[in-house]
Amino acid sequence: FVSIGELLAHLKEVNDLEERAQSLQDFVDKDNEYGRYLENGPATLMNVVSEHTGEKRECILWNVNHYLSLNRNSNVIEKASHALRQFGTGCGTAASSCGMTSLHKEIEQKLSKSVGKESAVLFPTGFTTNLGAISCLAGNKDLIIFDRECHSSIINGIRLSKAKKWISFKHNDVADLKAKLQRFGDAFENIFVIVESAYSLSGDLAPLKEITSLKKTHKFYLYVDEAHTFGIYGDKGQGYCYELGISDQVDFIISTLSKATASVGGFFAADQKYCSLIRFSDPYLFQACLTPADAAVVLAALEEIENNPSFIRRLHDKNKYMRGLLTSKGFNLGNSKSPIIPIFIEDHHKLKLVVNELYLQGIYSTPIYYPAVKMNQGRIRLIVNYAHTKEQIDYTVQVLEDICRKHQVIGNKDSDLFV
Numbered sequence: 001f002v003s004i005g006e007l008l009a010h011l012k013e014v015n016d017l018e019e020r021a022q023s024l025q026d027f028v029d030k031d032n033e034y035g036r037y038l039e040n041g042p043a044t045l046m047n048v049v050s051e052h053t054g055e056k057r058e059c060i061l062w063n064v065n066h067y068l069s070l071n072r073n074s075n076v077i078e079k080a081s082h083a084l085r086q087f088g089t090g091c092g093t094a095a096s097s098c099g100m101t102s103l104h105k106e107i108e109q110k111l112s113k114s115v116g117k118e119s120a121v122l123f124p125t126g127f128t129t130n131l132g133a134i135s136c137l138a139g140n141k142d143l144i145i146f147d148r149e150c151h152s153s154i155i156n157g158i159r160l161s162k163a164k165k166w167i168s169f170k171h172n173d174v175a176d177l178k179a180k181l182q183r184f185g186d187a188f189e190n191i192f193v194i195v196e197s198a199y200s201l202s203g204d205l206a207p208l209k210e211i212t213s214l215k216k217t218h219k220f221y222l223y224v225d226e227a228h229t230f231g232i233y234g235d236k237g238q239g240y241c242y243e244l245g246i247s248d249q250v251d252f253i254i255s256t257l258s259k260a261t262a263s264v265g266g267f268f269a270a271d272q273k274y275c276s277l278i279r280f281s282d283p284y285l286f287q288a289c290l291t292p293a294d295a296a297v298v299l300a301a302l303e304e305i306e307n308n309p310s311f312i313r314r315l316h317d318k319n320k321y322m323r324g325l326l327t328s329k330g331f332n333l334g335n336s337k338s339p340i341i342p343i344f345i346e347d348h349h350k351l352k353l354v355v356n357e358l359y360l361q362g363i364y365s366t367p368i369y370y371p372a373v374k375m376n377q378g379r380i381r382l383i384v385n386y387a388h389t390k391e392q393i394d395y396t397v398q399v400l401e402d403i404c405r406k407h408q409v410i411g412n413k414d415s416d417l418f419v
């Protein structure tokens, strides 16, 4: 098996527990990308260590979602350290018990204001935000229609819900969504349409204006996951719904706090009554809060974003620069627009080779294989960061081009990689 994904897909058919566990053990025992870790917290240039050989390699990092490098911002670090001294380490229990501190409350107020909603609820992670919110919103007479590329936390939230039926629509295809709304329109008590503002594996932005305009003719609640846009779209990071001026037409906005805001946690923002409902979801009731230091990071990060609009501008400038360079070399970047840049490589073996050779030349990136994406849509995912230098971008694109030419994923007219 080239990828762990393929192996996992295969193992779904294997009932024997020992065999399943051993197959995975054999896979991770090999020296591959799954046995690598960072010597230190992420920055754009890092030592990457091999668990198997102990070898350290200095690499430009392309796989971290801290778009604005606020995990390395001195004001953020100072405020987190101060919170540690003032509030201690863990919260000790769930928010519903007495885990909430004044820091957590302040985050909820700031976030609801930022995304333009009446209220917000803080969760310990982005993943459990989706689990809690979706499972709590959808009842047993309801339908959920979701984009086919939605994140695993959304799919699992749907599975946990009591919804009578759930169906997907073709990725970013408003006509398909409309057809499904027409077909199922009256048969359910409530309909929820769930999408992401930017998709984590393709970097595509959702056609949110077109989706909200369907509300003129169809009745549904719109749920948008802004994990990859909150903090980096909108002049002060208010998110993509805000940037498009459609926040009031989106019923529920959620996001993680582990990406642009460089902490952990997630939030759900909506009218007060829906927030009250969500506070009765299991992940909110029964899961410990994010720590005071994590909360202080979120607050400090929000302040940094608000006070430094140049952070967002520079990120998008770098994204534009890198895309321009890749496109000029002939790379096909699909429909991506956000700072997530996919480099499509159809052949799994070549994808693995390219990623490994990039690593050997000091470029650390994430390969994405089937079944995370369709069989012929394997890709390398490069996540642009505000702190990437021009030299790091130029070097990465040059090496990528050289390696792709060598493996003939360039200049091959059948290849997905080059247009």
Ligand code: PMP
Pocket: 125, 126, 127, 128, 130, 151, 153, 196, 200, 225, 227, 228, 256, 257, 258, 259, 264, 265
């Ligand atoms: N939603 C989306 C769209 C995501 O991409 C992710 C994380 N990759 C999450 C939710 C979960 O967030 P977290 O990892 O912070 O729990």
